[in-house]
Amino acid sequence: MSKPLDLAQQLSWAIATRETDSFFDARACARLILQGSRAVQDPVAVEFIQSIVDDIDLHQVINQKQHLSDFLSSITEWLQQHTTNSIVGIDQFQPDFSAGTTQSFDSFYWRHRDRRMRCFVGEYFYHIKTWISTATNWSFITDQDPLQPGDALVISVPFCDTGNQPNNLNTVLEQCEQLSIPVLIDSCYYTISSGIDLDLTSPAIDTVAFGLSKAFPVAHLRIGIRYTRDSVFDGQKLHNTINYNNIFGAYVGKKLITRFKSDYIHSVYNEKQKQVCNHLGLEPSASVLFAVGDSKWNQYNRQHLLNSYQLAFDPELFVNRISLTGVYDNWDIFKTVTA
Amino acid sequence: MRLKLEFDNIVDRPCCLVTVNQQQLYQGEVRPELILFSKDLTGSVELKITHYDKKPEDTVVVDGKIVQDRSFTLEKIIVDNYSFDELIWESEFCADNGEIYPSCLFFGPNGDFVIDFQLPVLPWILETRHQKNNNDPTWEQDYNYYEQACQLLSQISNK
Numbered sequence: 001m002s003k004p005l006d007l008a009q010q011l012s013w014a015i016a017t018r019e020t021d022s023f024f025d026a027r028a029c030a031r032l033i034l035q036g037s038r039a040v041q042d043p044v045a046v047e048f049i050q051s052i053v054d055d056i057d058l059h060q061v062i063n064q065k066q067h068l069s070d071f072l073s074s075i076t077e078w079l080q081q082h083t084t085n086s087i088v089g090i091d092q093f094q095p096d097f098s099a100g101t102t103q104s105f106d107s108f109y110w111r112h113r114d115r116r117m118r119c120f121v122g123e124y125f126y127h128i129k130t131w132i133s134t135a136t137n138w139s140f141i142t143d144q145d146p147l148q149p150g151d152a153l154v155i156s157v158p159f160c161d162t163g164n165q166p167n168n169l170n171t172v173l174e175q176c177e178q179l180s181i182p183v184l185i186d187s188c189y190y191t192i193s194s195g196i197d198l199d200l201t202s203p204a205i206d207t208v209a210f211g212l213s214k215a216f217p218v219a220h221l222r223i224g225i226r227y228t229r230d231s232v233f234d235g236q237k238l239h240n241t242i243n244y245n246n247i248f249g250a251y252v253g254k255k256l257i258t259r260f261k262s263d264y265i266h267s268v269y270n271e272k273q274k275q276v277c278n279h280l281g282l283e284p285s286a287s288v289l290f291a292v293g294d295s296k297w298n299q300y301n302r303q304h305l306l307n308s309y310q311l312a313f314d315p316e317l318f319v320n321r322i323s324l325t326g327v328y329d330n331w332d333i334f335k336t337v338t339a
Numbered sequence: 340m341r342l343k344l345e346f347d348n349i350v351d352r353p354c355c356l357v358t359v360n361q362q363q364l365y366q367g368e369v370r371p372e373l374i375l376f377s378k379d380l381t382g383s384v385e386l387k388i389t390h391y392d393k394k395p396e397d398t399v400v401v402d403g404k405i406v407q408d409r410s411f412t413l414e415k416i417i418v419d420n421y422s423f424d425e426l427i428w429e430s431e432f433c434a435d436n437g438e439i440y441p442s443c444l445f446f447g448p449n450g451d452f453v454i455d456f457q458l459p460v461l462p463w464i465l466e467t468r469h470q471k472n473n474n475d476p477t478w479e480q481d482y483n484y485y486e487q488a489c490q491l492l493s494q495i496s497n498k
Contacts, residue, residue, distance in 0.1 A: 009484050010491070017488035021420070023461055026488070027481055336495055 004281035005296060008034060008322075010337050015330045033326040034300050037189075037289065039217045040269060040328045045260065046217060052255045061251050065243040068097055071250035071257075072240075075225050078257040079210060084266070085193060089200035093208060093227035096240035097250055100219070101188045102126065104209035104226035105154070107236040108184040109136065112206075115152040115182070121317050122161025124186065125302075125309045127154050132311075147172075149179045152206075156186040158193045161319045163287030165196055176204035184209065188224075191215040193287040194266050206232075214289065215265045216256055222246060223253040265289075269328055276327050279338050285321070289328075293320035340380045340458060344373045344388070345415035351397060353409050353446065356389040369411045369446075386454050388413065390446040413444040413452060418460040426467055430454035461485075 009030075016029035061067065072095050080087055098104045105127060109117065117131050117138035131138040139145055147153065153176055159166040166172075176183050184207040190196060192214045200208060208227040213219035223246070226236060239245050261267075266288045273291065277284045282291035293300060300322055301315035327334050342364065344357065349369050357365040357375060360383075364375040390411070397409035416423040432443035434450035446452065457463035465478035 010487060013481075013484040013488040014491045017485060018492055023421075023482070023485050026485060030481075030484070332495055333491065336491060 014333045015326045034322045036323050040325050041217050062247045067247050067251040071254040078262050082262040085196040087198045096226045097245045098224035098226040099222040100224040101209035101211040108207050112152040118151045119154045124160045129309045151181045153183045158189040158287050163285030163290040173202040182206035189287045191262050192265050192289050195286050221249040223249040291322045293322050340377045342375045343417040346411050347414045348412040351409035353411050354392045358387045388452040390449050393449045410447045421460050
């Protein structure tokens with residue numbers, strides 16, 4: 001049997017070669033196959049999404065504001081029905097449509113622009129890129145530079161770096177409460193994960209964001225949801241109030257959450273994740289699209305991603321998070337390589 | 340082997356003869372694009388493009404200036420869908436008068452453009468490029484993975 005890293009290379013190359021005829025394109029692609037965080041092209045979901053589009057009168061759909069309210073009134077219960085994750089305290093928040101989770105991040109940065117933005121090492125690079133490019137005051141949370149009054153915290157649950165429940169979440173939230181630090185919780189991996197406890201009862205929590213882009217191959221439709229307190233009335237809330245939003249995204253989102261449970265992707269790919277991790281010597285992540293590799297997997301570190309974000313951090317700061325999406329999407333290749 | 344040649348700046352209907360390892364693939368007027376095939380070719384290949392049939396009167400000089408000159412330029416060599424790109428310069432032009440012009444893609448006088456390469460062409464491109472630039476240390480490993488991948492995909496599609 002091939003060594004795990006050799007097997008990973010074989011898989012990456014075979015998947016990449018299937019996508020392109022050229023060696024040079026395949027080589028560029030092979031280096032990225034096990035990275036990133038795109039949704040799996042689950043055939044049942046893909047067929048369903050196609051059927052949604054096949055069946056609609058687009059003009060009629062995008063002019064029916066009801067689709068937005070239908071989506072908003074259904075998604076909270078849908079998220080709560082996840083069978084292996086739990087959310088407590090979400091009823092303390094009001095939902096708004098969000099262009100993916102990203103719009104919620106931008107709204108949070110803007111609303112708290114007078115504060116210093118904080119995150120842990122391993123957090124989603126978008127935050128850091130945005131803060132740097134807008135000359136926002138920010139820094140990683142470290143022992144030498146802990147949270148302080150006047151900060152605003154962004155934290156992903158599951159954590160971006162690993163796909164797992166972040167360490168000491170409750171302690172961090174208690175600290176934020178004591179220091180009056182508003183917190184944004186990015187839960188974009190919630191629907192692809194298992195065993196995540198999302199306790200939103202801390203008054204420090206300002207914003208919670210979810211999206212459908214990781215669970216379903218609809219990232220380009222930017223379907224997300226943002227939860228904020230009653231007191232928040234910002235630009236994003238305004239657009240929600242006047243129905244000036246992505247009605248088509250909401251329409252597709254409502255169809256998806258009606259057809260599939262919020263733990264659908266995890267339940268379908270959980271067993272495959274175990275098989276891949278077993279063959280490749282990886283640690284399964286709580287988020288089913290990922291696994292975590294030790295230092296032997298350094299060639300799959302975040303260097304390429306850092307380059308694409310034009311961020312100059314040492315990739316060794318981050319965990320070797322391996323994306324399994326390409327393997328799931330090419331399961332026949334995986335089965336042949338490991339036969 | 341599938342050979343695609345692309346020419347440019349074709350002036351006054353020049354003629355060329357294309358051979359690989361002395362096997363004639365084409366003879367006639369130079370066209371912007373020639374797609375040629377050769378069977379059962381492996382290992383070392385000498386590609387020769389001969390500019391012929393140019394006569395002294397094909398160079399028109401007025402007041403000491405050349406105003407028309409039968410000629411053409413080789414732009415691209417593509418073998419089995421892989422372009423030689425910068426490796427096209429690893430060639431020479433041997434004019435019939437005995438002059439040798441290294442890295443010359445301009446066919447002015449009658450003579451032979453000659454380039455040597457190997458089949459399969461991809462590892463030759465990768466290896467040659469690495470030898471010149473020392474910037475692709477994993478080329479051989481990557482090529483092997485690519486070969487394995489092609490075989491694997493073929494195996495899957497034949498199931």
